Amino acid sequence: MPFRALLLQRMPESGLEKRGFSQTGVFHLEAPAFRHPSPESFPSGPPHPPQTAHSPKSLRNFCLSLPSRTYDDLESHSKELSQQPATMEYAALLHRMLIHYLSFTDLHTPTYWEASISLTDVVAMLGRIRCNAYMITDEDMDVVGQGVYLQSSRFDHSCQPNASQIFFGKKLSIRANQKISSVTDVRIAYIPRMFPARQRQAVLKETFFFDCDCPRCSRPEKDAEEFGLRCLNVNCKQSIPSDERADDPCPTCGTAPPDHVNRLQQYDRLVETVITLLEKGADADPDVENWKLLQRCSSLMHDGNPILTALTVFCFRGAPDEYLSRAEMLRTAISFARKFLPVVDPLRSFILFTAVVVFTRATCQPDCKMTRSETERLLKDAYETLAVTYGTNSAHCKDVKLALTKFLCL
Numbered sequence: 001m002p003f004r005a006l007l008l009q010r011m012p013e014s015g016l017e018k019r020g021f022s023q024t025g026v027f028h029l030e031a032p033a034f035r036h037p038s039p040e041s042f043p044s045g046p047p048h049p050p051q052t053a054h055s056p057k058s059l060r061n062f063c064l065s066l067p068s069r070t071y072d073d074l075e076s077h078s079k080e081l082s083q084q085p086a087t088m089e090y091a092a093l094l095h096r097m098l099i100h101y102l103s104f105t106d107l108h109t110p111t112y113w114e115a116s117i118s119l120t121d122v123v124a125m126l127g128r129i130r131c132n133a134y135m136i137t138d139e140d141m142d143v144v145g146q147g148v149y150l151q152s153s154r155f156d157h158s159c160q161p162n163a164s165q166i167f168f169g170k171k172l173s174i175r176a177n178q179k180i181s182s183v184t185d186v187r188i189a190y191i192p193r194m195f196p197a198r199q200r201q202a203v204l205k206e207t208f209f210f211d212c213d214c215p216r217c218s219r220p221e222k223d224a225e226e227f228g229l230r231c232l233n234v235n236c237k238q239s240i241p242s243d244e245r246a247d248d249p250c251p252t253c254g255t256a257p258p259d260h261v262n263r264l265q266q267y268d269r270l271v272e273t274v275i276t277l278l279e280k281g282a283d284a285d286p287d288v289e290n291w292k293l294l295q296r297c298s299s300l301m302h303d304g305n306p307i308l309t310a311l312t313v314f315c316f317r318g319a320p321d322e323y324l325s326r327a328e329m330l331r332t333a334i335s336f337a338r339k340f341l342p343v344v345d346p347l348r349s350f351i352l353f354t355a356v357v358v359f360t361r362a363t364c365q366p367d368c369k370m371t372r373s374e375t376e377r378l379l380k381d382a383y384e385t386l387a388v389t390y391g392t393n394s395a396h397c398k399d400v401k402l403a404l405t406k407f408l409c410l
């Protein structure tokens, strides 16, 4: 393994345990010694500095010097939550259920519990969980639960993070994807980074109650360029910014959009539809409508638009046999992952693994639309990425290794 474990620290005793919550999280901070070239920044912005391993001793000492956190240290945002009617309705229901449940313990009467636990306590508990819990995901990026990890709840958010969170069961590992000089500079993404700024900021405000001022959000014009539109000239590869500049003539070929088409409104509606679909995740049925949506997005959005990649992978995962008629779409998603996602990012692993599953099925077909060298590169790339992200003993890594071994024997 190219990683050096810097800190493996069992979580300190916490208020959560005292209040009856099981708390089994392990905070695991690692600094990778990268073998891979630096990826381009995601999706643009200042390039990552050269990736080098930290000094294990200094970072370890720094981590150990951090004060322990307890449940009471977590921000509850009770005031903001109390202004959300739906949240308060849910909290009131939860409060009644809690009193009812605890009254069955025979330790105390309902009156005792009613006097001991107020609605305010329940709102504060909800807020602490909502604003601090991690969504625990498996190798397929499916959410399998939520967990509060006290030590790592201190990390702030950035839409252009310098570290990734990876789960091994319930164990959380925070991995740097570039050189970070201090643990206080670690930034992780609380929300999907593949969404445009307006949608990212709406989720951050609604759920975490802050306005993001990360490098990506601070430059809305750059964000609009990252989430670009296609030029109306089908032979032109220019990405057109998805802001008011969409109405300007293309800077490369000069094609001007017709006045009667409001591409931006159409784009916004498509983005909202895609996000709603992606948020359903594994619960969304593979559907012919999804492919129609992908087709509509693909005709409007530039190949490098992250939301297009996210939808492409989602659709192929549900219906890998579509590859034979839509090979170029998957190739575009793969090149996006290789170009923009750091090697330790679970999303990169997920995209490359999905591609391997699709290609492995496709190679059984007479016209599989891929060369031998292309297949070999994908298999090796997926294997290396999975080995770095989840380890060589992970199920997906073993699957890819088997596919690679078979392929090399052909």
Ligand SMILES: [Zn+2]
Pocket (backbone or CB within 6 Å): 158, 159, 160, 200, 212, 213, 214, 215, 216, 217, 218
């Ligand atoms: Zn941001």
Ligand SMILES: [Zn+2]
Pocket (backbone or CB within 6 Å): 231, 232, 233, 236, 237, 238, 250, 251, 252, 253, 254, 255
């Ligand atoms: Zn053009």
